[in-house]
Amino acid sequence: MNDKVTNILLVGVGGQGTLLASEILTEVLMLAGYDVKKAEVHGMAQRGGSVVSHVRFGRKVHSAIIPEGEADILFGFELLETYRYLPLLGANGKVLANDLKIMPLPVATGKERYPAGLAEKISAQVPQSRIVNGLQLAIQAGNDRTVNTVLLGTLATLLDIDLDLWRQAIKKLVPEKFCVVNLKAFETGLTVGF
Amino acid sequence: MKKTVLSGNEAIARGAFEAGVKVAAAYPGTPSTEILENLVSYQGIDASWSPNEKVALEVGIGASFGGVRTLVTMKHVGVNVAADPLFTLSYTGVRGGLVLVTADDPELHSSQNEQDNRNYAKFAKVPMFEPADSQEALEFTRLAFAVSEQFDTPVMLRTTTRISHSKSVVTLGEPLTGLPEPSLSRNPAKLVMLPGNARPLHHTVEKRITDLEEWSSRQPWTRVEEYGGKIGVITAGISYQYAREVMPDADILKLGMVYPLPKAAIRAFAANYETLYVLEELDPFIEEQVRAMGINVQGKDIFPLCGELTPGRVHDALTGEHAPLAHSVDEPLPNRPPNMCPGCPHRGVFYALNRLKAYVTGDIGCYTLGFMPPLSAMDTCVCMGASIGMATGISKVLTEEDRAKVVAVIGDSTFLHTGINGLMDMVYNRSTATVIILDNSITAMTGRQDNPGSGFNLAGDGTYQVNIEALCAAVGVKHIQVIDPYHLEQTKDVIQAEMHRPEVSVIITRRPCMLVKRDNLESKPPLFVDSDKCTACRACLKIGCPAIEWNPEAGTKGQAQVNELLCVGCKVCMELCKFDAFGVVDDE
Numbered sequence: 001m002n003d004k005v006t007n008i009l010l011v012g013v014g015g016q017g018t019l020l021a022s023e024i025l026t027e028v029l030m031l032a033g034y035d036v037k038k039a040e041v042h043g044m045a046q047r048g049g050s051v052v053s054h055v056r057f058g059r060k061v062h063s064a065i066i067p068e069g070e071a072d073i074l075f076g077f078e079l080l081e082t083y084r085y086l087p088l089l090g091a092n093g094k095v096l097a098n099d100l101k102i103m104p105l106p107v108a109t110g111k112e113r114y115p116a117g118l119a120e121k122i123s124a125q126v127p128q129s130r131i132v133n134g135l136q137l138a139i140q141a142g143n144d145r146t147v148n149t150v151l152l153g154t155l156a157t158l159l160d161i162d163l164d165l166w167r168q169a170i171k172k173l174v175p176e177k178f179c180v181v182n183l184k185a186f187e188t189g190l191t192v193g194f
Numbered sequence: 195m196k197k198t199v200l201s202g203n204e205a206i207a208r209g210a211f212e213a214g215v216k217v218a219a220a221y222p223g224t225p226s227t228e229i230l231e232n233l234v235s236y237q238g239i240d241a242s243w244s245p246n247e248k249v250a251l252e253v254g255i256g257a258s259f260g261g262v263r264t265l266v267t268m269k270h271v272g273v274n275v276a277a278d279p280l281f282t283l284s285y286t287g288v289r290g291g292l293v294l295v296t297a298d299d300p301e302l303h304s305s306q307n308e309q310d311n312r313n314y315a316k317f318a319k320v321p322m323f324e325p326a327d328s329q330e331a332l333e334f335t336r337l338a339f340a341v342s343e344q345f346d347t348p349v350m351l352r353t354t355t356r357i358s359h360s361k362s363v364v365t366l367g368e369p370l371t372g373l374p375e376p377s378l379s380r381n382p383a384k385l386v387m388l389p390g391n392a393r394p395l396h397h398t399v400e401k402r403i404t405d406l407e408e409w410s411s412r413q414p415w416t417r418v419e420e421y422g423g424k425i426g427v428i429t430a431g432i433s434y435q436y437a438r439e440v441m442p443d444a445d446i447l448k449l450g451m452v453y454p455l456p457k458a459a460i461r462a463f464a465a466n467y468e469t470l471y472v473l474e475e476l477d478p479f480i481e482e483q484v485r486a487m488g489i490n491v492q493g494k495d496i497f498p499l500c501g502e503l504t505p506g507r508v509h510d511a512l513t514g515e516h517a518p519l520a521h522s523v524d525e526p527l528p529n530r531p532p533n534m535c536p537g538c539p540h541r542g543v544f545y546a547l548n549r550l551k552a553y554v555t556g557d558i559g560c561y562t563l564g565f566m567p568p569l570s571a572m573d574t575c576v577c578m579g580a581s582i583g584m585a586t587g588i589s590k591v592l593t594e595e596d597r598a599k600v601v602a603v604i605g606d607s608t609f610l611h612t613g614i615n616g617l618m619d620m621v622y623n624r625s626t627a628t629v630i631i632l633d634n635s636i637t638a639m640t641g642r643q644d645n646p647g648s649g650f651n652l653a654g655d656g657t658y659q660v661n662i663e664a665l666c667a668a669v670g671v672k673h674i675q676v677i678d679p680y681h682l683e684q685t686k687d688v689i690q691a692e693m694h695r696p697e698v699s700v701i702i703t704r705r706p707c708m709l710v711k712r713d714n715l716e717s718k719p720p721l722f723v724d725s726d727k728c729t730a731c732r733a734c735l736k737i738g739c740p741a742i743e744w745n746p747e748a749g750t751k752g753q754a755q756v757n758e759l760l761c762v763g764c765k766v767c768m769e770l771c772k773f774d775a776f777g778v779v780d781d782e
């Protein structure tokens with residue numbers, strides 16, 4: 001293991017389950033033997049606001065917050081939030097985003113408009129980007145509530161970590177009755193690939 | 195030893211368990227809440243929610259005087275509420291170790307101010323530890339109990355949001371055994387703080403601080419790390435991580451105890467460097483004391499005083515420039531402010547208050563979001579419980595016409611926290627204001643904790659449920675009404691009538707929080723908007739439900755749509771639509 005710290009920034013909307021996804025990711029990285037840190041904020045920010053979770057791993061990690069412009073992977077669960085946090089991505093960074101729009105309040109009440117063409121704008125700025133339709137894939141995998149796990153499967157193809165550790169972490173952190181569907185969703189995400 | 199990933203809060207709970215804590219009390223508050231939520235799952239610990247932080251600390255003091263190790267936790271502003279017992283507990287000292295966790299919130303992620311509670315340690319003259327990651331959160335919690343007993347003092351443990359809510363790898367320890375059994379033991383000269391007893395104890399307190407200051411210089415948590423640098427940094431807590439991240443070559447004096455400061459160690463370290471920084475969030479707490487020792491340091495002259503530190507902010511302060519970024523967003527983006535949930539019972543109340551143009555003295559909870567457009571129905575919010583006192587105060591100075599507009603709005607948990615005293619005063623001093631108690635039977639804002647009005651305790655067991663109506667009646671309120679805030683018409687009418695009553699009245703709007711699972715709310719089918727009937731009047735947008743989305747492309751002038759994935763079928767929007775455009779999906 002060299003001294004390089006890898007930074008993954010997860011962004012989404014409160015209520016989307018971003019925090020469970022970052023929980024699974026953190027567990028996987030610990031199982032893989034890395035020093036890992038995760039930072040996020042609970043409380044007010046979760047009431048439908050924008051939600052950010054920083055995950056960093058390597059031989060030794062100091063700050064849990066990713067230094068600005070140093071994210072290696074921007075992992076977005078919603079398009080506007082993915083675009084909003086683009087400046088935190090490093091020059092050679094990658095974007096993995098869910099093709100989903102959730103209207104923020106000023107848009108829902110007709111005061112502002114949801115920006116158009118976000119998927120294209122992201123792809124134009126970041127050559128290594130992949131935008132997947134998580135919901136469609138989740139339905140294909142058999143359960144529309146497993147979007148995040150599908151996306152984690154795709155993320156797994158970007159990281160050099162034993163896939164069994166992912167399955168182990170999912171089994172540990174997902175409630176038992178949803179385990180089978182989530183493992184299936186994870187495989188679907190894997191086959192999609194980055 | 196077992197390795198695992200824990201948040202700072204989980205690590206504190208684990209540390210308390212390992213330290214042999216028997217009693218824990220708290221009032222929820224971000225970012226402290228998860229400590230007790232975790233602790234309650236350990237065997238043999240009596241962990242409970244108190245109605246407020248003062249009570250929590252008093253429960254803790256009692257348990258400590260009974261001879262057991264006791265943990266009390268709260269958010270930073272909670273210590274303001276608990277300050278009265280704290281300052282005198284400093285004089286009495288403890289029997290079983292007592293640790294008070296203060297979880298501060300630099301950057302105000304979820305708070306009304308960003309006070310720096312290290313000042314409380316100095317003010318109350320109690321030692322304070324500050325961990326820099328989850329491992330230290332666990333270890334310092336254990337340590338704090340030992341120090342509490344060794345020096346006969348309460349000990350504070352300060353975290354910040356980035357410690358409380360960040361996760362890192364932790365090696366667990368073994369629980370302590372063989373701690374003394376609790377018992378009744380009388381010692382009034384130490385525990386009854388009459389002037390005659392307290393006066394000599396003040397000397398004890400001052401000596402204790404001097405002793406601790408000298409002792410902590412020689413302890414392992416006062417640590418010099420040498421990286422061969424020409425620059426020295428004195429730091430503690432989360433700031434230590436930023437120093438390592440941004441100044442990898444600087445030598446570091448890492449403090450574990452931030453009050454009292456280990457002055458001998460600081461002097462010895464400082465002597466080696468021409469360039470010396472103090473890196474700390476918020477107040478120049480360490481810096482001022484180091485300067486007072488006659489040592490010249492750089493601190494708040496370059497690092498920000500407000501907000502939290504981040505690696506970027508530390509870098510910018512040190513170099514005086516902002517590193518260029520590879521990517522940018524060049525267009526203004528719509529913000530994504532937090533909002534009440536779809537079907538939140540508070541929504542209808544604020545809609546009514548907005549229509550009635552009430553002057554709303556507000557309070558703290560999910561309902562503070564009633565301030566946000568389009569509801570825009572809150573005029574003040576200062577601290578928990580303040581709504582009622584403020585309504586009394588402002589009513590005193592207004593004309594009769596304006597006075598009728600004043601309405602205090604307060605949640606059930608906040609009412610039981612510190613609102614009831616204000617209500618007593620309102621009646622006692624013949625105010626005429628109106629109070630609305632938003633009773634969703636839970637402490638929702640902090641993630642749904644039980645409270646004395648919910649009928650359940652922290653362990654999830656059923657218990658006596660405070661009768662809020664009877665409580666209001668007992669302090670002398672004559673006009674008390676209970677209404678269902680889903681009925682918009684009735685809600686508005688009742689509020690309007692009570693606003694004009696020249697006497698104190700209380701309206702209790704009762705409906706459980708949408709997210710409380712215990713009530714097993716029947717899930718209701720979502721609604722839809724009939725595009726043949728929607729006239730684009732936009733009336734339904736005025737309640738700000740996240741499930742109602744304006745589609746500017748639909749119809750000729752745009753139309754409302756319901757997001758089926760978000761709608762919980764509360765039907766409040768249906769009451770607003772004059773054109774009967776909302777229908778229930780199943781009824782189609």
Ligand SMILES: Cc1ncc(C[n+]2csc(CCOP(=O)(O)OP(=O)(O)O)c2C)c(N)n1
Pocket residue numbers: 221222223224247269271272275305306558559560561578604605606607608609632634636637638639640
């Ligand atoms: C002194 C103090 N303690 C704790 C908090 C954290 N806090 C903010 S709102 C709230 C409780 C809100 O509960 P309730 O009044 O029932 O309103 P709800 O969120 O359920 O609508 C708490 C504990 C605080 N801001 N100040």
Ligand code: SF4
Pocket residue numbers: 047533534535537538539540560561634638639707708709
């Ligand atoms: S958590 Fe409960 S009280 Fe808070 S906004 Fe949601 S429904 Fe309302």
Ligand code: SF4
Pocket residue numbers: 536537720721739740741742756760761762763764765766767768
């Ligand atoms: S019924 Fe109407 S107000 Fe209630 S959640 Fe659904 S869209 Fe929102």
